[in-house]
Amino acid sequence: MTHLPTHHIRQMSIADYEGVIGMMRSTPGVSFRDADSRDSTERYLLRNPGLSFVAVASDALVGCVMSGHDGRRGYLQHLMVLPSHRNQGIASSLVESCLGSLESLGILKSHIDVFQTNTLAQHYWEGRGWKLRTDIRRYSFVRSGGDSA
Ligand SMILES: CC(C)(COP(=O)(O)OP(=O)(O)OC[C@H]1O[C@@H](n2cnc3c(N)ncnc32)[C@H](O)[C@@H]1OP(=O)(O)O)[C@@H](O)C(=O)NCCC(=O)NCCS
Numbered sequence: 001m002t003h004l005p006t007h008h009i010r011q012m013s014i015a016d017y018e019g020v021i022g023m024m025r026s027t028p029g030v031s032f033r034d035a036d037s038r039d040s041t042e043r044y045l046l047r048n049p050g051l052s053f054v055a056v057a058s059d060a061l062v063g064c065v066m067s068g069h070d071g072r073r074g075y076l077q078h079l080m081v082l083p084s085h086r087n088q089g090i091a092s093s094l095v096e097s098c099l100g101s102l103e104s105l106g107i108l109k110s111h112i113d114v115f116q117t118n119t120l121a122q123h124y125w126e127g128r129g130w131k132l133r134t135d136i137r138r139y140s141f142v143r144s145g146g147d148s149a
Contacts, residue, residue: 007062007085009093012052014042019061020054020078027080029118034147036078044068053097055081055090063090067098067110074102074110079121091124113138 012020017038024030034040045052048068055063063081067074076098081090102110112130114121126132 006088007055007057007090009053009055009097011050012045012054012064012066014038014045016054016061016064017041020064023061023064023080023082024078027082029115029121030078030080031115051098051101053094055085055094057085063094065091065094065098067102069102069105069107069110072107074098074107076110076112079112092128095128 020041021032021036024032024036044066048066051068052066053064054061062085063079065076065079067076069075076095079091079094081094099110102108112125114125122132
């Protein structure tokens with residue numbers, strides 16, 4: 001018996017915004033910020049074309065990841081897969097789509113921020129060879145009017 005793929009990965013476009021935000025709102029471990037407004041997301045996708053992806057099963061979004069780069073390093077964010085579709089390798093396909101596309105642009109090293117409380121994600125990244133940085137503290141500064149997250 002042949003096994004047909006239950007999902008496929010395609011590039012994310014701004015038309016996916018509502019679906020992605022819906023997933024973010026219902027997924028513990030992922031936070032929704034001002035930076036996730038429709039305008040900000042569209043600007044991000046325009047600045048980083050072809051570097052964000054969604055997973056689709058039965059015409060519905062079941063996962064996503066966004067990535068970009070600053071010319072030197074890649075940055076991944078918003079990796080999530082619906083609970084009903086986890087443990088099938090969807091996240092790994094999404095991440096590989098980002099890393100492969102970043103590599104084609106000459107970006108070989110990428111970072112991701114993970115909440116201290118998100119032990120599921122920490123297990124996921126550490127199981128795939130991502131190194132926890134203990135030598136760096138990330139500092140953020142918010143100009144008046146920006147959000148604090
Ligand atoms: C972290 C997260 C994205 C992983 O998604 P996922 O699609 O389940 O990930 P994968 O399927 O690629 O891998 C998960 C596990 O399934 C296993 N797996 C992969 N393919 C499999 C298959 N065909 N059959 C059985 N198991 C499989 C993997 O080995 C992995 O196991 P391990 O972590 O114990 O080594 C998902 O749990 C999630 O959305 N979490 C909430 C949001 C979040 O925290 N995001 C990260 C923010 S930094």
